[in-house]
Amino acid sequence: MSPDTIVLARTVHTLDATTDATTAGATAVAVADGLITAVGTAADARRWRGPGTELIDLGDAVLVPGLVDGHSHPALGLELTTGTDLSAVRDLDGLRAALASAERLDGWVLAWNLDHNAFGDRPVHRSAVEDVLGPDTPAFIRLYDGHSALATGPALRAAGVTGPRTFAQRATVVCDPDGTPTGHLIEHAAMDLVTAVMPSLPLDQRRDALHALLLRMAGGGLAGAHVMDAGGDILDLVRAIEDTRHLPLRLRIAPWCMPGTDADGLRELAALQAESGRNWLVGGVKLFVDGTVEGGSAWLEHPDCHGEGTAALWLDPAEYTDVVRQLDAYGVRTATHAIGDAGVRHVLDTVAALPGRGRGRHRIEHIETLGDEQARRFAELGVPASMQPTHSAYTRADHTDAWSTRLGTERADRAWICRTLRDTGATLALGSDWPIAHHDPRGVLAYARLRRHAGTDTTPVNPLQALTPLMALEGYTTHAARAAGESDRTGRIAPGLRADLTAFALDPLTADPDAFAGTAVPLTMSNGVVTNRGGS
Template sequence: MAPQADLLLTNAHLRTMTGQEPEATALAVTDGRITAIGDTATLVQDCAGPRTERLDLAGATVTPGLVDSHSHPVWGLRMATGADLTGVQDLDALRDALRRAERIDGWVVGWGLDHNAFGGRPLHRDLVEDVLDGAPTFLRLYDGHSALVSGAALTAAGITGPRSFAQRSEIVRGPDGRLTGHLIEHAAMDLVDAVVPTPSYEERRTGLVDLLTAMAATGLTGAHVMDGSGLDLLAAVEEETELPLRLTLAPWCMPGVDAAGLDELVALQRERGRNWRVGGVKFFMDGTVEGGTAWLEHPDCHGQGTEAFWPDPAAYSAAVRHLHAAGVRTATHAIGDAAVRHVLDTVEALGASGRGAHRIEHIESVPDDTLPRFAALGVTASMQPPHTAYTKGDHSDEWSKRLGDERAARAWRTRDLRAAGATLALGSDWPIAPYDVRRVLAMARVPEGAAGPGQGLTGLEALEGVTAHAAAAAGEADTTGRIAVGLRADLTVLGLDPVTAPADELAEAPVLLTTVGGRITHRTR
């Protein structure tokens, strides 16, 4: 007989993701694990007791807990500071938004700005400086890899000219020799970001808990955090309360790292709390198409994209080998075809031991011959369906124009990668795109923009991308990602079946319940 349950879900429709759906309508949870699956009457009789919380789901669908396979909840709070510019469509709207923007300690700060808003013009502070009243200004572009800053911000950061960096970064100077205020990639942006006003600890703590609570309300029970920001904040929050999501973090490894630095990343893998842990390392092999820093096999329309983020790509491969030998999983940001190919080559050189331990993030445009290599090498494809919304089907957007029609026609090949047998983990990349996992599922089935409907997944494949395949991507297939006895009770309950419901209905599906280890983190009944 099963032990007395802490939580008993009855009259439910189960999507177990085990490949063989049982004739069952109930499940029991004890001490954070699924302890029984069966029909409602039997489990009520065998598992219910005085301390059991019983929830009648009235036919709602229970899935394994939905996981965002690429997110930045702590770093993202810093990125998503100030004016929300995600709705800005053109330069006039941007100028109006900046006029009205609330100052933060005298600064104008904004985020989420679409490259398309500039209408093909080169990014330049002259386009907006006259509406800023001299205020230092820091505007993040939506891709998170570039920013536009004012002259006052350059002065505040002590920037008077171009600089050399250990990674692919640039302080852009115009044809007239003046600094344009366009900062490309992390090292350049960090120079100004270091002097931008920062929120207090209390603001960060409250913001993080509120954000994770809102994420849980969309059905999320976990996230793969593609940075190592805020380990101290996570630990401090857990001294006061419980995290609403289970987080797996991958701190960054940047060009110029030495053996001691790599060993520090290995040691970081021991850091963990109740509902967070360090579980990997994040690399960048390139930047973004719109910023001209995606590593391409052929230049983009501006003659850019021919350089890797690591000036010496062989040094990247050596760093991966070092971490792999220590048993550390890696995730590599690779958007362009040359970047993706180099990561695949690096994993192939690891031999059989590399299977299942490494993943590639984003994969925005790749040729046919790379597709079967993901399955052959056991490399997870981690992709973000909402990113397709920044492009257009007619290729008139900045991403498509930079790549040209041939490469834009092979955009976000989720369907092709699944057909080739790849493990395909899905995420949002918040704050680059909205975190609502229902939208991720819907857009995986009906991709927008340059990707087009031909790259759409089935309802089951999309659900696998945020459950079973997400678990495999994190090396947790034996503990989560399915509904089975003995696995963690990370569960999502939706008011409709995410496999069979139309995509537009799924995007607004009622989220009735989410649990992390059997602990209820969101409920509407």
């Protein structure tokens, strides 16, 4: 049978150790029924081609396995990015000006991506902004970490929040000494009090918005994503897209399991693993063992400078361990958010106690600060690390930022230890955590090598943790596949594997990273379907 599609390029980096000897100098890839059927040269392609074969000649472009974002929130991110983008705000004057001119949605001011550093030495408090919004305007402002927000008085009143609350997880409605809420809400359970009464868009509009977002992601070279979304109606959204069109990215969705989930809830999560569509599936469960450094909710071996960061998100960490044990018994893969060094250690201890050490089913997300001793355990236990290099852009090399100030110099010096983990033999999947950072993989690949944003003169953050070009590319391909247990299906260009392909005008293994961040993406293919042709 002749292939559906043949892709020609100047260079094909297969990243396939088993066939590299036979595919050295490869310039052609054949695809049929969503699978790669052959890898060879242009001369081979002439023999493969049939009367119905589409030939895509990319000229001097370089073809690599389809890039997969190892940690993304495309559906949840649509909710998190509703309203005014505050990423350019640097201080309180800028925040107040942005909110004063912000558009309203059903009378609310919604905003997102606010850097904690904008408050300087002041606490996050609604009094800093309420006078520019007026006494009757509810506002909900998400901070960039995604784990905290600022709600104004009218928003708190709409949600019936008049004082502190008790939660099944370690979350906080921050209050003044007299018990009046400051508006600072830390962790999801606290934020959910207000988001439950906020305006939202109907499903059909969110379906179309999700499809448009995934097309933009494909335009940057993404063929797939490991989706760490909260559940809700994400499955309804992807089903609705596939009712009428192709899902632009292969989505591997991991619904959340939060503290308080009982045995019935765990059985439901296990049953969800059977759900799938043409270009998506439910594959794993997302857990949280802690929160964020800036919010004081990361679980640290030693308190931060405010005396915070001493506890897990789970009121009893042993319950987290038991939940992972039960999910492991069901054969369910897990991905655990662990930012602080104590949180990472606890997850590693949990995996070490599993029968067969979980057989590589359990991974850790973020890992923002960690010492060498715990870093070595990833390879020893077969635990994949999933990291987002561009998150370190919220810090400064001189440690004057909020994240570094909380941790102190010693812990800030071991921030985002990507190279240490790779050098110890660990699997390292890379991603963006969109919308916490931009989803464009070109920027992440460049940042992983530079430890700063491409095209800037910012001082690199911990430059000794920079990855080689090959390590960075593997983080989006072979190592992303390993982290998902999909090495036998994707992550390389080889016959029999899923036809996920990405083409760049510049070679990611040899191009200057500052230049590569802006290179063209002439082709993206996901599951055998071209999802981007001549993208940005």
